[in-house]
Amino acid sequence: MAASILHLNSDQNRETAPDWEDLELAEALRQGSEPAYEKLLERFQQPVYGLALRLLSDPSDACDVVQEVFLKVFRNIDHFRGQSSLKTWIYRITVNEAHNQQRWFFRHRNREIGLEDEPDDARGAAAAFPDAGRSPFDYVLDQEKRALIEEALARINSPFREAVVLRDIAGLSYEEIAEVLQISLGTVKSRILRGREALREKLVGRLEPLTALRLMPKPAE
Amino acid sequence: MTCEEVQNSVSAFIDRQLPGEESVLVSLHVAGCRRCAHLAERHNYTRNIVRELANVQPPVRLAFKLRVLASHERRRRLSQISFAARVRTWSEEARLVINNLMKPLALPFAGGLLSALFLFGVLLPTFRFERDITNDVPTAFYTQASVAEMAPFGVNDAETIVELTIDQRGRITAYCVPNGQDSPQLDANIANMMWYSTFTPATWFGQPTLGKVLVSFRRSRIIVRG
Numbered sequence: 001m002a003a004s005i006l007h008l009n010s011d012q013n014r015e016t017a018p019d020w021e022d023l024e025l026a027e028a029l030r031q032g033s034e035p036a037y038e039k040l041l042e043r044f045q046q047p048v049y050g051l052a053l054r055l056l057s058d059p060s061d062a063c064d065v066v067q068e069v070f071l072k073v074f075r076n077i078d079h080f081r082g083q084s085s086l087k088t089w090i091y092r093i094t095v096n097e098a099h100n101q102q103r104w105f106f107r108h109r110n111r112e113i114g115l116e117d118e119p120d121d122a123r124g125a126a127a128a129f130p131d132a133g134r135s136p137f138d139y140v141l142d143q144e145k146r147a148l149i150e151e152a153l154a155r156i157n158s159p160f161r162e163a164v165v166l167r168d169i170a171g172l173s174y175e176e177i178a179e180v181l182q183i184s185l186g187t188v189k190s191r192i193l194r195g196r197e198a199l200r201e202k203l204v205g206r207l208e209p210l211t212a213l214r215l216m217p218k219p220a221e
Numbered sequence: 222m223t224c225e226e227v228q229n230s231v232s233a234f235i236d237r238q239l240p241g242e243e244s245v246l247v248s249l250h251v252a253g254c255r256r257c258a259h260l261a262e263r264h265n266y267t268r269n270i271v272r273e274l275a276n277v278q279p280p281v282r283l284a285f286k287l288r289v290l291a292s293h294e295r296r297r298r299l300s301q302i303s304f305a306a307r308v309r310t311w312s313e314e315a316r317l318v319i320n321n322l323m324k325p326l327a328l329p330f331a332g333g334l335l336s337a338l339f340l341f342g343v344l345l346p347t348f349r350f351e352r353d354i355t356n357d358v359p360t361a362f363y364t365q366a367s368v369a370e371m372a373p374f375g376v377n378d379a380e381t382i383v384e385l386t387i388d389q390r391g392r393i394t395a396y397c398v399p400n401g402q403d404s405p406q407l408d409a410n411i412a413n414m415m416w417y418s419t420f421t422p423a424t425w426f427g428q429p430t431l432g433k434v435l436v437s438f439r440r441s442r443i444i445v446r447g
Binding site for chain 2: 030034037038040042046049050053054063066070071073074145149153164166168169170174190192193199
């Protein structure tokens with residue numbers, strides 16, 4: 001059992017120290033290099049949005065936070081001294097901005113109603129083409145499963161959710177999470193453990209470990 | 222290692238975040254403990270389903286906004302590198318503002334100008350400029366007073382020259398006889414002549430002014446010299 005679990009884990013411990021690529025990218029950003037700006041967006045746009053979305057559970061709020069994060073990164077890149085990796089630096093800004101957004105939400109927007117029927121999650125023309133590899137049933141099943149997980153994730157306490165999201169969605173190591181959240185390594189372990197426990201409790205009876213759906217042939221009556 | 226210790230470390234264990242020795246101990250315990258193995262399996266399942274949420278793409282609109290933001294910030298940063306870069310940025314911004322202001326006006330302005338020139342060229346031959354030059358006011362520096370209409374009678378003397386002073390209204394204000402042949406009869410004749418004669422006043426830049434007229438009476442004719 002333990003061996004099978006270990007085989008599922010492909011993550012390795014990561015160092016939080018910046019690599020040369022981060023330092024070069026930061027220096028290029030300071031010099032106003034256009035490819036550096038492109039590269040930064042290409043590298044961090046998706047993970048920062050994913051992190052913000054899972055921390056806030058609202059696509060429009062996540063979009064606002066992502067813009068604020070990149071604005072701060074662009075304007076404060078001079079303050080990046082390379083004492084941590086660029087990723088943890090940006091993720092720390094993201095977590096702080098998500099906190100600010102949540103505070104602002106509870107103060108001002110908890111009674112607002114959005115005008116948009118659906119979040120803008122358009123992927124362009126390519127999203128309109130059918131996926132030849134998956135059936136509509138699989139698609140709906142995945143959508144419902146994702147909705148259940150998102151709902152459960154949004155219902156657990158914020159500190160636990162942050163730790164779980166940074167670990168399982170952002171893919172940070174425990175040391176990096178400790179650096180992003182400015183907490184000790186033991187607290188990180190505790191929060192991830194309790195976050196996963198809380199998440200599992202929310203999903204009990206609603207989402208169990210998948211069993212294969214088998215369609216048994218039956219003779220025609 | 223006890224079950225409680227394993228349960229506290231199970232998340233870190235499945236994340237391979239435990240130190241080597243502790244990881245080995247937990248692994249050995251999990252291999253021999255059905256309950257802890259089940260717990261590890263549940264944590265692993267929970268971790269995997271959360272990982273499925275990781276693959277979320279940002280909206281296209283957000284990606285566009287981020288590119289615009291990056292472009293603005295890069296331009297702002299470049300403008301702060303040196304004074305020359307700042308001046309160049311200001312000039313480019315001023316040029317952009319002028320272009321944005323002028324471009325909407327350029328086509329209407331050019332069209333209006335060309336239309337006005339075309340219409341003026343077409344309509345110019347139809348214009349008529351008429352000027353009545355019969356009663357034109359002389360605008361020379363000075364024009365002398367003159368006799369508009371002379372009395373139908375003269376004087377009886379053989380030849381007499383009279384100098385008349387004409388005011389702005391064309392009236393005689395004074396007269397004198399240069400030849401010195403003044404007489405009561407001549408004065409009466411001159412008075413009759415003044416009474417029935419009309420004069421045009423002298424002008425200075427078109428405005429009536431005082432002037433003198435020399436009138437020479439002969440037996441058969443009258444000669445007037447301004």
